[in-house]
Amino acid sequence: MNFSSWNVRGLRGDGKMRMVKDLKNKYNLSMVGLIETKRRVVTRFDVTQIWGNDGAGWEFVGSTGASWGLLLIWDEMFFDRKNCYKGDRWLCVEGILLKNRVNCAFFLVYGAHSREEKSHVWEELSYIAGLCQVPSCFIGDFNEVVNVEERKDAASLSRATKEFKLWIQDMHLVDLPLMDRKYTWFRGRSCSRIDRAMVTVDWLEVFPETRLRGGPRGLSDHCPIIVEENMMSRGPKPFRSLDSWFTHTGFLRMVREKWRGLGEMQFTDKLRALTAPLRRWHKVNFGEMDNRILKLEEEIKKVDELVGNGVYDGTMEARRRALVTCCEKWYVRKEIHWKQMSRSRHAKDMDKNTRYFHSIASARRINNRIDSLVVNGRLVRNQARIKIAIREFYKELYHQEDSPVLGFRDGLVERIEEVDSVALETLPSAEEIREAVWDCKSSKVPGS
Known part of the structure; x- marks a missing residue:
């Protein structure tokens, strides 16, 4: 299950359609969300140009003049839409994933620019999510960062950013980390990560291997973001006492x-x-x-x-x-x-x-989770190769080279008193062991 969101601002006409179609084919996408379409109406002809066949469903929010516009397209063999909700800056489709018969909802979001408008969008999304009450994925250009590190040269968080973080917490959303890049939007020297995907906790219960990656930016000032759900074998799980x-x-x-x-x-x-x-x-x-x-x-x-x-x-x-x-x-x-x-x-x-x-x-x-690792200057995604690289790294790090045998010379080490020597060699009593274990916090391991 792969799906993507892309703010296509900066792409024009046939070039826009061609790049979106290439993205869909390259990553075998089952659903594509486009932001800033700048189209008042989206026709079947437009969708066919992107999707390449007639087996596609779609919903859209028309643009206002030459601004805004949202379009969500999906493979009808992948998703069966039951309900649709629309706002000026968001689009929600609720339905069933046909492969495993899971009820879920996809939200395509284009965040506002002013703090007041952003708050209004977050309130609307909270209300619709409450109506759906199903595993949900929120994806799009939120026009907001979460951490200072997500905006280049930023020194502090704005009031709007803090309100956005509170909204994420109140909605119990998990912000999927972007593994292969730091920023998603670029303009001149400015860059930030304002494109993101967030999922509900019950989404992760159904799709625990959900992850996020970035696609090629091309001529747009935004990178497409791609959500993948691949069941990968990561070896045996360590034993844990519960x-x-x-x-x-x-x-x-x-x-x-x-x-x-x-x-x-x-x-x-x-x-x-x-x-x-x-x-x-x-x-x-x-x-x-x-x-x-x-x-x-x-x-x-x-x-x-x-x-x-x-x-x-x-x-x-x-x-x-x-x-x-x-x-x-x-x-x-x-x-x-x-x-x-x-x-x-x-x-x-x-x-x-x-x-x-x-x-x-x-x-x-x-x-x-480690989905990719730079090994000898090359980005590696193969899990078997990642495990080998990690093992070899620590094997080399803790490798002990041959060294001459050194003896202690007189005066090099101070002698300790006989009382301290006896105390060091005395085995701990049952009372001391019991005290150490009983003082240990729940689910934690005591020290030496």
Whole structure:
């Protein structure tokens, strides 16, 4: 699934159509959003010139005079539009991705220039997103940066920028990092990153491998931005002990039984051997948490409907209490899980908000991902080559060269007192170990 947004200001006539068509074919795009079309009306002939065949759907916002104009084109074998919403500076299509039957929404945005107009656009987008209530992607020219580093020679953030950042936080959007370039807009010596793509948390639940890259700028003053969703194998995941496991009454009993069943093995080998049964146990007891919660909520709703129809007795009340208790338990487990995944420093001081922690964890996962790496002056995207390059780099970095054997001469090192020597060689007591572990913060590893 690849789709793109491009502010085509600076491109004219047939040259504009040709460059957009080349972009679509080169990156195998399923959807293209164009900004600054400068067309009052977009016809099927215009769309066919860009798409190259008749199997395309489209929606547009007409230009005002020789300014503005939005156009969103998609492959009808890729996306089935159900609803469409339009504003002066934005276009939203809601529908179904046909490959995996996912309900979602695409927002094509052309941000305003003044602070007041920008605030008005953000309010409109918030309202429409509330109507859709589906995984959503916001893409386009927002005419605003998020960080000082995104505008060349900028020293501080404007009031409009701060309001834009607050809007992103309030909408629980994850701003996709642009991996292969720093800026997307260029004019003379000025350059900034005002073109971006942002997705909702539930979008990343469905498409966890979503990433953003830049395309060739050509004659335009903007670079096209391309959203890709490629499932890539990144090797085995490291094992992680989850805090939520300890909320299950049978967890410690299971670990004890498996540990004893491993017999006489080296401690590290037993830990390694324990990971497989732990993964199986996790899948059985903690798999599909959202579906478990949804089923419990549906059962509670059925009980409420029966009570509303006059069916009520002690058994019904007991069942409802049991369902509520079980549902609450899963809410807590889900919150603990995403709180640990986010590793947020503010987690202790904040209200319980699973969606917040989920958003932090998703953003962290995206920012930590290495999609490309410069190796010996060349940009490498192949994951296998990236892993080899990283391994060879650290192998060379920590390589120990042969060195002469040196001895300590008298006076080179001061002698320590016998009391200090004994203290250094004394094994830590059980009380000291317990104190070090108990003082360790949750989900953290103590020092040496």
